[in-house]
Amino acid sequence: MPYALREAFAAFRRTPLLAALSVIAIAFALFVIGLFGLTAFNIRRAIEKVEEKVEIVAYLTDEATPEQIELAQAEVRALPQVAALRYVNKTEALATAMAELEEFKEVFSDLDTNPLPASFEVSLKVGNRSPDVVERVAKRIQAYPFVEDVRYGRDWLNTIYTIRRIAAGVAMVIGGAFALVAAIVIATAVRITVFARREEIGIMRLVGATDGFVQSPFLLEGLMSGLLGGLLAAALTWTTYRLLGSTMFQVEWLPSEWIVLTVLAGTGFGLISSLVAVRRHLGQV
Incomplete structure (x- = not known):
């Protein structure tokens, strides 16, 4: 594990631009989902308040x-x-x-x-x-x-529920598109890193290094990119929430478990993207 950590941090230093792109891609994918989540949550809260008066x-x-x-x-x-x-x-x-x-x-x-x-x-x-x-x-x-x-106010009640369904659907579509872009960026970063270290990886295999040992730095790199991306997405969502609350209209902040899930989703996304990419491209080295 110390070797994997050292190599993962070294990869960030060797290719800072690619590492930054991976983090930003994940962050913006989750940020878009967070914005729509914030919208959908406040619409749901508005519906709940309206429902109390139904x-x-x-x-x-x-x-x-x-x-x-x-x-x-x-x-x-x-x-x-x-x-x-x-x-x-x-x-x-x-x-x-x-x-x-x-x-x-x-x-x-x-x-x-x-x-x-x-x-x-x-x-x-x-x-x-x-x-x-x-x-x-x-x-x-x-x-x-x-x-x-x-x-019973059928028309406005139907309208509010329709808005909530539309917001949820749009969040899934746009969030999925950003997630796909993030996956492509991460996969590209991992592939370039694998190619740049192909001689080192070849030597490690010659001396008997297992695939798990070779892959671990790349997986940790993807995990850290995902974690940083999740944290950045949460920070961006919080900043947007504060700006909306202070300049436009009052909104409610997301439940804490939603924020934890956002960070975990980013971490898992980075790890899975790296795992898929490294397994695919290590065979070519």
Whole structure:
């Protein structure tokens, strides 16, 4: 291991440009993924905050009898997706409207009859607030003959979920493209290093050095390139996060385990790229 470490560090000194290119290629591949990860994470957090306010409001006709309303409440509360149901009668609906819409308070006060309908306000359990689940529960409530209308903001809820899926897909495509570029750069660097040391490698083989012994410096070089690239990517992502937070809008930082995975991914990527390259090109020496 001391020999492998010495040779790995020596390779960085002999070919600093290639080593730097390997580190930068890995860093930018992971940085792009980190940016989209930051975006996707904040979109998810925004969705979670929106989901907390997701509510199905079912407006009832004036012909609904107390017995029908009581039976419907019991049935809707029994649904596995439903967390709570609140019945708002016509009087409460008018009082709420007068409190929230003060500019129309006099208009409401001058009315001979209450034009606002009674309603059910249905909140859903955590994990049951996606568009398909909300729509399914809404249709179930809509099936009651005395329910005049059901609203839950379907369009904006679908839009937010679509944005999250698009962000995740774009992150995979662009991150994969950068990862491919990084692999090519690392493989090229390893191949040049192997070629430059072909006489030394040939002598080591003549004296009985195993393939593992010969390969170990190159693998450590790739591992260190990946580690440095992962750390640089994490630093770049953190810098971007701070810039966004101080100049544009407030965003949340990624969970610490995501950062650890980024560094580990860079380390593993550098090691695997070097392993594939060195096994392929050592046979040509």
